[in-house]
Amino acid sequence: MEKFQLLVEHLKSTGLFNKACHFRPGISKIELLQQGHCPNYIQRFISNTLTAKELRRMGLPWSEGLVKRTLISPNGTFLTAQLALKHGIACHLAGGTHHAHVDFASGFCIFNDLAITAKALLAQGKVNKILIFDCDVHQGDGTASILQHEKRAYTCSIHCEKNFPAKKALSDFDVGLPPGTSDKEYLDCVQSTLDVAIKNQQPDLILYDAGVDIYQHDPLGLLNITLQGIRLRDKMVLETSKKNNIPIATVIGGGYDDDRYALAKRHAIVIEEAFTAFTH
Ligand SMILES: [Zn+2]
Numbered sequence: 001m002e003k004f005q006l007l008v009e010h011l012k013s014t015g016l017f018n019k020a021c022h023f024r025p026g027i028s029k030i031e032l033l034q035q036g037h038c039p040n041y042i043q044r045f046i047s048n049t050l051t052a053k054e055l056r057r058m059g060l061p062w063s064e065g066l067v068k069r070t071l072i073s074p075n076g077t078f079l080t081a082q083l084a085l086k087h088g089i090a091c092h093l094a095g096g097t098h099h100a101h102v103d104f105a106s107g108f109c110i111f112n113d114l115a116i117t118a119k120a121l122l123a124q125g126k127v128n129k130i131l132i133f134d135c136d137v138h139q140g141d142g143t144a145s146i147l148q149h150e151k152r153a154y155t156c157s158i159h160c161e162k163n164f165p166a167k168k169a170l171s172d173f174d175v176g177l178p179p180g181t182s183d184k185e186y187l188d189c190v191q192s193t194l195d196v197a198i199k200n201q202q203p204d205l206i207l208y209d210a211g212v213d214i215y216q217h218d219p220l221g222l223l224n225i226t227l228q229g230i231r232l233r234d235k236m237v238l239e240t241s242k243k244n245n246i247p248i249a250t251v252i253g254g255g256y257d258d259d260r261y262a263l264a265k266r267h268a269i270v271i272e273e274a275f276t277a278f279t280h
Pocket residue numbers: 136137138211213253254255
């Protein structure tokens with residue numbers, strides 16, 4: 001949890017975080033959460049009546065503080081997507097809880113901000129087609145499953161095949177990479193997958209999960225991607241969306257490290273690259 005605060009502090013220290021471009025989401029309306037989740041599950045999480053088994057699968061201890069941040073975060077991704085539609089680019093300093101399913105939490109993810117945002121924007125008629133481009137090292141199984149019958153939301157996941165979750169869902173497009181994949185093959189894969197998805201789907205908006213658990217020293221990742229590889233990936237995705245005139249909203253996704261400062265700096269890469277790509 002500490003990484004979120006450290007990310008803000010790091011961005012302040014680099015001058016990328018200022019009041020003019022800073023927005024704070026409030027708590028999500030229940031109707032927004034219901035775009036992706038069943039009412040009974042939402043209420044049982046809020047009132048701390050999930051079963052012990054459900055809590056184990058969630059992977060986080062329940063607390064009032066957890067409820068508060070879990071209720072705010074999906075609204076942050078929703079707000080980010082709306083700002084991206086207006087300005088071409090917007091970055092959420094959280095988000096990417098892609099393992100959350102319709103009626104259960106999994107892998108530290110409780111409400112699925114990506115699926116919720118996609119469904120809410122489609123329901124409001126703000127977009128006709130949305131691409132969820134998930135580059136976290138773990139498959140976006142919850143997103144794929146919540147959106148499986150929503151043809152206007154195209155789910156694309158590039159992940160490590162041998163990693164969590166053991167039982168993969170079926171995204172519209174899955175790329176399961178072998179453990180140890182390094183920069184060159186990874187970046188070629190990201191570019192070609194994104195190019196094909198844009199060409200075939202012609203999305204009005206891209207939701208980009210820029211998870212940094214692809215990093216070679218991440219304890220929960222199995223890929224061999226360098227810091228420079230992460231930077232090149234983010235630059236590539238952002239520049240490709242800009243070149244195609246498709247608004248892009250980014251979320252930070254997964255990333256793990258005992259050194260929280262180093263982790264916050266890794267999550268800052270996508271924001272730094274967004275700043276560079278869209279101001280030059
Ligand atoms: Zn992950």
